[in-house]
Each structure stands twice: as C-alpha cells, then as structure tokens.
Amino acid sequence: MDSDASSICSRSSSPDLVVDDSAGSFFSNKMFQTYCQEQRADREASHGRTERCAGGGKAKSRSELSKDEMQDLRLKVNSRERKRMHDLNQAMDGLREVMPYAQGPSVRKLSKISTLLLARNYILMLSSSLEEMKKLVGDVYGGSAAAQRRSSTHPRITTAAPTAHLPLHPMAQSLHSLVGSSTASPLQHHSPPPAPHSPPSASFLGFHAPVQGLLKDPLHLTSSYRHFPGMPCPCSLCQPLPATTSTLHSLSMNK
C-alpha cells in the first residue's frame, strides 16, 4: 500500500479543514487540493521525463517494461484514478450544495449515500409539488371560469370564496390544503425535536428499516409544515414516495 505519495493527499477531497501535522497549520479544502495538485503535477512531470528517457521514444508492450517502468505506469494509473475520484467527489459536493440541508462549518457533511438518497427524494418531492401546482392552477382557472358562468346566472354566488383561501405563499397553501384534512394538525411535528444542523432522518431519505442506522438524526426543519421553495418538510405529502416511482425506488435501492 501507499506505493504512491498518497499519504500526502489523503482525504484531499474532504471539505473539512485538514490539519497539516508537519507544519502545525490548517489548510482549507481548496488550499489543500491545490497543494496536492501541485505535488501531483511535480510528480507526474518527473514521471513523464523518466518515461521518455526509459522508452527512448519507442512504445513497449507491458511485458517488455522493466520494473521501474511498470511502477511508473502503476503510479500514472493510480494518479488518474485518484483524479477521477476527486472529480466524482467534487460533483458530490456540488450536489450537496444544492440540497435543502443545513450547511456550515458546524454541520456534519452528508455522507455520499445520504446525499444521493436525499437528492432522489428531493427530486421526487419537487416533481410531486409541480404536479400538484399544475392541478391547482388548473382548478383555479377552471373553477373561476365555471364560477363566472354561475355568477352570471346566479349573481349571489361570488367568486371571492376560492381566492379568500389563497395565502401569502401559494405553494404552501396548495400543498397543505391538499393534505390538511388528512393530517391531525399541520403544526404537529414528530415527537423527537429536530436537532439543528443534523443529517436527515432515514425515513425522509426514503429508506426503511434495514438502513435506519445509517442516519441517526432527523432533518433540521422549521417549526411548521409550511412549504417553501427548495425546502422539504416531513408532512404527509412529502413523506411517501409517489406511487409511480415506488417501483423505481425498489429497483434502484435494492442493489
């Protein structure tokens, strides 16, 4: 192990602060990555030189490679793989940044599996919300048109009633008006108070008993169930997976 200079760049893709023991100083993730990239570039530059010297400009088959050349090749492959994984982690960080999840230096980073599961459920929730919004818009326009027709024949019936229920935030109303009758109290939360800045609950992420242990703390949520753009909530609408995607869920999660 550690045939490469990997110890230098260990955990380089972690966004946490990294302690450089030798220097006794702190590197931010970006600084540390830059540092690692410079180290790598130096190393690879020297590899390139040795390859050109050793190869003499003529390509060799792998069986013809000397021990040193094989090692250089191995280092190159390792370096590429490392870079690939760093890119993957960067993409994962990018995903974390757009997730409705508390972020900050005091917040534990979402694990990869949590990030993917949360992202998936977030997308499903947004899709569901979009569908409901479409339905609501259809109802409002269709309903008001019908009401206008009615009011022309029955002037005592006004069109004010539907709009009187419209709140400050249309999405919050549209979502909770749909589930309000089926939930005991929209302001009632699950029994354990949510720990601030903690990872989302397993049930919110969409997996169940076998992997409950993956995530111990509930999602940091506001004290009400009002929906806001980009912010999921644990109400009955957000919790269940849409029926049309449950099959996908079982397929993708039961690897």
Added chain:
DNA sequence: TAGGCCATCTGGTCCT
C-alpha cells in the same frame, strides 16, 4: 472498541 465512512490502490473489463 466496533462500526461507519472515506481515500487509495489494484486488477479486470470495456470502449475508443
């Protein structure tokens, strides 16, 4: 100390 998470190495496979 066990378990979770992660980075890295490594060999195999597939693709260009």
Added chain:
DNA sequence: AGGACCAGATGGCCTA
C-alpha cells in the same frame, strides 16, 4: 494501446 470505469481490498479517521 491507452484511458475510463468498476468493484474488491485495505487501512485511517471519527464517533457512539
């Protein structure tokens, strides 16, 4: 042939 992708193995770090 070279590179990308993948999965298994390994060891380090952190937390309960």
